[in-house]
Amino acid sequence: xxxxxxxxxxxxxxxxxxxxxxxxxxxxxxxxxxxxxxxxxxxxxxxxxxxxxxxxxxxxxxxxxxxxxxxxxxxxxxxxxxxxxxxxxxxxxxxxxxxxxxxxxxxxxxxxxxxxxxxxxxxxxxxxxxxxxxxxxxxxxxxxxxxxxxxxxxxxxxxxxxxxxxxxxxxxxxxxxxxxxxxxx
Amino acid sequence: xxxxxxxxxxxxxxxxxxxxxxxxxxxxxxxxxxxxxxxxxxxxxxxxxxxxxxxxxxxxxxxxxxxxxxxxxxxxxxxxxxxxxxxxxxxxxxxxxxxxxxxxxxxxxxxxxxxxxxxxxxxxxxxxxxxxxxxxxxxxxxxxxxxxxxxxxxxxxxxxxxxxxxxxxxxxxxxxxxxxx
Numbered sequence: 001x002x003x004x005x006x007x008x009x010x011x012x013x014x015x016x017x018x019x020x021x022x023x024x025x026x027x028x029x030x031x032x033x034x035x036x037x038x039x040x041x042x043x044x045x046x047x048x049x050x051x052x053x054x055x056x057x058x059x060x061x062x063x064x065x066x067x068x069x070x071x072x073x074x075x076x077x078x079x080x081x082x083x084x085x086x087x088x089x090x091x092x093x094x095x096x097x098x099x100x101x102x103x104x105x106x107x108x109x110x111x112x113x114x115x116x117x118x119x120x121x122x123x124x125x126x127x128x129x130x131x132x133x134x135x136x137x138x139x140x141x142x143x144x145x146x147x148x149x150x151x152x153x154x155x156x157x158x159x160x161x162x163x164x165x166x167x168x169x170x171x172x173x174x175x176x177x178x179x180x181x182x183x184x185x
Numbered sequence: 186x187x188x189x190x191x192x193x194x195x196x197x198x199x200x201x202x203x204x205x206x207x208x209x210x211x212x213x214x215x216x217x218x219x220x221x222x223x224x225x226x227x228x229x230x231x232x233x234x235x236x237x238x239x240x241x242x243x244x245x246x247x248x249x250x251x252x253x254x255x256x257x258x259x260x261x262x263x264x265x266x267x268x269x270x271x272x273x274x275x276x277x278x279x280x281x282x283x284x285x286x287x288x289x290x291x292x293x294x295x296x297x298x299x300x301x302x303x304x305x306x307x308x309x310x311x312x313x314x315x316x317x318x319x320x321x322x323x324x325x326x327x328x329x330x331x332x333x334x335x336x337x338x339x340x341x342x343x344x345x346x347x348x349x350x351x352x353x354x355x356x357x358x359x360x361x362x363x364x365x366x
Contacts, residue, residue: 090364093363123305124273124305130298130300130301131363132361158304159305
């Protein structure tokens with residue numbers, strides 16, 4: 001009878017040890033599984049532009065080794081069609097030309113897509129080639145080492161009642177989650 | 186006996202894999218978010234809207250440079266208005282679906298225009314050109330999709346339009362232009 005109890009105690013002790021070992025393994029295994037399974041979520045979150053780099057008192061906004069400022073944001077009255085005739089924005093719209101200035105210590109060129117946000121929070125981008133502007137409006141501007149013929153100017157067409165407030169320069173691969181956020185005064 | 190079991194198991198695994206692959210394509214568990222409408226109705230195409238104002242067909246199409254582009258079928262030009270919402274709307278693919286379920290992509294032959302984006306509160310109007318067989322005419326569905334060929338989980342606007350008459354006069358598509366506000 002005593003021998004039987006001793007055997008039961010031994011079995012319980014070994015079972016408890018096995019449980020402890022299994023529990024000790026379970027925690028890191030579950031943590032590793034959670035880390036692997038959440039890769040897409042973590043990557044997506046980190047790529048979301050959420051850290052605006054705003055200009056200092058000198059007007060320049062900086063991310064790492066590159067600084068950008070708005071050199072001009074002016075309304076464009078007319079453009080010239082390919083046949084020399086004038087092109088004016090359609091009734092109810094204003095065409096704006098954005099110019100930026102870039103200082104960079106990068107050695108490689110880098111491009112940023114352009115978004116202009118108005119006071120109501122709406123987002124405008126440069127119109128595509130099918131939209132009928134006589135000049136191409138660049139969808140991306142230089143925001144790294146400048147090329148020989150840098151792209152530093154583009155245009156956006158906005159409704160007349162829209163008040164341009166901020167320009168954002170974004171690069172999902174090289175800058176995100178940071179981006180340049182430049183107020184338009 | 187053991188070899189037979191192994192062979193049967195291998196066949197079962199391969200068969201299950203093929204079945205799962207077929208099921209994903211034939212009965213996909215994810216679909217596009219489709220909004221339907223008719224001519225003259227603004228249909229939601231998140232984050233914007235699309236409206237079909239009409240459609241016409243012709244035997245020949247003249248490109249923006251004045252050259253006639255031949256076809257064995259007919260040309261269909263669909264008059265559309267694309268408008269952004271709080272942000273620009275992008276159209277990755279325009280298709281025309283006939284009553285038999287055949288889908289035709291917008292033609293880029295002859296420099297036809299593809300309206301692929303529009304800004305907030307800035308309706309862009311133009312004609313999308315399709316080249317279709319003559320027997321496709323009748324009841325058609327214009328589909329604008331934000332995600333291209335694999336439109337699952339993308340937004341799709343599907344708008345009914347009827348085109349029956351075919352003009353003998355060469356057709357020139359209207360270039361996209363902003364609607365006056």
